[in-house]
Amino acid sequence: MNVLHFINNFFSDSAHWHGYDGIPTRLREHIQYSLIALAIAAAIGLPVGLLTGHTGRGGNTVAFIATAGRALPSFGLLVLMFVLLGLGLTPVMIPLVVLAVPPILVTTYEAVRSVDPSPVDAARGMGMAESRVLFQVELPVALPLILSGLRSAAIQIVSTATIAAYVSLGGLGRYIVDGLYQRNYEKVVGGATLVAVLALLALGFFWLVARFTVSPGVRRSAR
Amino acid sequence: MIRIDSVTKRYPDGTVAVDNLSLEIPDRSITVFVGPSGCGKTTTLRMINRMIEPSEGTITIDGKDITQQPVNTLRRSMGYVIQNAGLFQHRTIIDNIATVPRLLGWDKARARARARELMERVGLDGSLAKRYPYQLSGGQQQRVGVARALAADPPVLLMDEPFSAVDPVVRKGLQDELLRIQDELGKTIVFVTHDIDEAVKIGTMVAVMRTGGHLAQFAPPAELLTDPADAFVEDFLGADRGIRRLSFFSSAGLDLLTTPIVAVDATAEQIAARTSKDVPYLLVTDVDGRPLGWSEPATLTAGSVDPARLLSHGRPFEHGKESLRAALDGAVLSPTGWAVAVGADGRVTGVVSQQTIGEAIRAAHAEGRTEKVAG
Numbered sequence: 037m038n039v040l041h042f043i044n045n046f047f048s049d050s051a052h053w054h055g056y057d058g059i060p061t062r063l064r065e066h067i068q069y070s071l072i073a074l075a076i077a078a079a080i081g082l083p084v085g086l087l088t089g090h091t092g093r094g095g096n097t098v099a100f101i102a103t104a105g106r107a108l109p110s111f112g113l114l115v116l117m118f119v120l121l122g123l124g125l126t127p128v129m130i131p132l133v134v135l136a137v138p139p140i141l142v143t144t145y146e147a148v149r150s151v152d153p154s155p156v157d158a159a160r161g162m163g164m165a166e167s168r169v170l171f172q173v174e175l176p177v178a179l180p181l182i183l184s185g186l187r188s189a190a191i192q193i194v195s196t197a198t199i200a201a202y203v204s205l206g207g208l209g210r211y212i213v214d215g216l217y218q219r220n221y222e223k224v225v226g227g228a229t230l231v232a233v234l235a236l237l238a239l240g241f242f243w244l245v246a247r248f249t250v251s252p253g254v255r256r257s258a259r
Numbered sequence: 260m261i262r263i264d265s266v267t268k269r270y271p272d273g274t275v276a277v278d279n280l281s282l283e284i285p286d287r288s289i290t291v292f293v294g295p296s297g298c299g300k301t302t303t304l305r306m307i308n309r310m311i312e313p314s315e316g317t318i319t320i321d322g323k324d325i326t327q328q329p330v331n332t333l334r335r336s337m338g339y340v341i342q343n344a345g346l347f348q349h350r351t352i353i354d355n356i357a358t359v360p361r362l363l364g365w366d367k368a369r370a371r372a373r374a375r376e377l378m379e380r381v382g383l384d385g386s387l388a389k390r391y392p393y394q395l396s397g398g399q400q401q402r403v404g405v406a407r408a409l410a411a412d413p414p415v416l417l418m419d420e421p422f423s424a425v426d427p428v429v430r431k432g433l434q435d436e437l438l439r440i441q442d443e444l445g446k447t448i449v450f451v452t453h454d455i456d457e458a459v460k461i462g463t464m465v466a467v468m469r470t471g472g473h474l475a476q477f478a479p480p481a482e483l484l485t486d487p488a489d490a491f492v493e494d495f496l497g498a499d500r501g502i503r504r505l506s507f508f509s510s511a512g513l514d515l516l517t518t519p520i521v522a523v524d525a526t527a528e529q530i531a532a533r534t535s536k537d538v539p540y541l542l543v544t545d546v547d548g549r550p551l552g553w554s555e556p557a558t559l560t561a562g563s564v565d566p567a568r569l570l571s572h573g574r575p576f577e578h579g580k581e582s583l584r585a586a587l588d589g590a591v592l593s594p595t596g597w598a599v600a601v602g603a604d605g606r607v608t609g610v611v612s613q614q615t616i617g618e619a620i621r622a623a624h625a626e627g628r629t630e631k632v633a634g
Contacts, residue, residue: 158345161310161417162359162407163334176349251349253391 046226085144143185266316299472338408515609
């Protein structure tokens with residue numbers, strides 16, 4: 037029995053393609069958890085990162101949040117939240133968001149802060165308001181790095197969202213948790229493969245986004 | 260007119276960048292602030308568009324205090340050119356240039372049409388419009404920077420060391436271009452540089468500043484070279500200011516000799532006719548009249564002149580257009596001590612000796628009349 041054999045058995049079993057425990061359902065749940073977590077993390081990380089990067093103030097706070105966020109173990113946090121808040125989506129979202137905010141916040145901050153100061157100076161000197169300086173001069177140049185922060189956050193969320201299954205929610209983690217419990221390694225390997233594929237899809241998605249939103253002038257001059 | 264009135268800039272740590280500076284920047288001319296690093300020249304420029312606020316004193320434009328209008332309105336009424344151009348790398352060249360018109364609310368088509376006009380004005384090929392900054396050379400980027408500053412046709416242009424980051428050949432081209440554009444547009448230009456030669460070349464007025472933010476001298480460049488206010492200015496001007504001052508005297512008044520010139524295919528009679536005892540040499544030109552080199556009449560044989568064996572004629576100067584400095588330079592460069600004058604087409608119009616140039620210099624000094632001369 038090797039891994040490929042497990043994978044083959046898992047995906048060729050038609051029972052795995054139907055019903056509430058079928059691959060389409062679990063995949064949809066997993067994507068749903070991931071998107072919600074990423075949206076919340078981005079809603080926190082992007083504005084704070086843009087603002088601190090633009091003003092250059094609050095760098096120490098950003099670094100502290102990043103270190104603290106990275107030091108917190110997702111699984112421990114999940115258990116803690118479960119004990120405090122009971123069953124539900126919230127105890128799952130908290131560790132995922134805590135996991136995803138640091139890469140988004142730190143790369144956004146660094147991306148904006150490291151924009152070449154001379155076009156920024158020129159923009160101010162030409163009479164651009166601060167918001168325009170941020171959104172029309174700094175953001176387009178910082179975009180590739182910001183997207184890379186979002187991308188690594190998304191990949192971490194996709195792989196970590198498996199923990200939702202521990203608190204009896206769905207998602208691809210179901211196969212891993214249940215498979216381990218049932219000593220059904222076919223299921224474990226199948227679930228893990230799906231997570232890996234989803235992570236790769238996230239990678240491809242961000243590559244496409246970058247392809248269409250980053251100006252050719254920025255893409256080429258970064259080389 | 261921009262009037263800087265008792266302006267001081269003091270930073271919280273006590274450093275004084277500009278110390279009680281007062282001067283008037285005349286309209287439609289280039290005023291250059293020059294000095295060593297830390298002399299407050301850039302600070303002064305940045306106080307004019309309020310990138311830096313003065314600690315004391317006022318700056319007025321046409322009698323109106325610059326703090327009396329919204330800061331971004333003020334800045335949009337002044338072109339701003341900085342070192343390294345500071346182009347927006349995510350925008351095409353044409354959209355970079357259209358920035359200020361767009362800020363002023365022009366529609367895209369009008370702003371772009373204006374940008375195209377400006378590209379031509381600063382000598383950029385229209386085919387570059389859709390390129391991105393990374394595809395341009397440093398000199399081209401700086402032209403885009405100038406075009407961007409001129410796009411909304413502001414009366415005032417602030418230029419902060421705009422040509423410092425390009426190589427000397429490109430820099431000279433950009434300086435000539437700026438003078439040409441200024442001839443056409445007549446802006447009030449405030450220009451900061453650390454290069455005294457650049458200041459002397461492009462300035463109508465030059466403000467020499469000294470470390471600590473003091474104004475050492477404010478004068479037209481020729482006056483600066485003739486009569487430096489103190490040892491600092493004299494030292495800053497460098498060793499050869501006498502020679503450099505010659506740039507301000509036209510070569511138009513030089514009396515040219517046209518006798519000692521022969522074409523490369525000259526006959527023996529022509530060579531004999533052109534030889535005189537006043538001039539120990541003959542200038543040989545090609546059949547079109549362009550200079551080839553000097554030769555002693557005795558060694559010239561009709562029909563078999565070898566251009567490779569002629570003596571160097573130095574750098575010919577354009578008579579009337581270039582200065583006495585160019586003429587003297589040509590004479591000094593040639594082993595014969597004679598300078599070659601050419602017309603705009605590069606054909607020889609005459610020759611002149613060091614001695615004659617020397618007399619012209621003495622006469623010019625006596626008259627004390629200077630004018631801006633190319634070269």
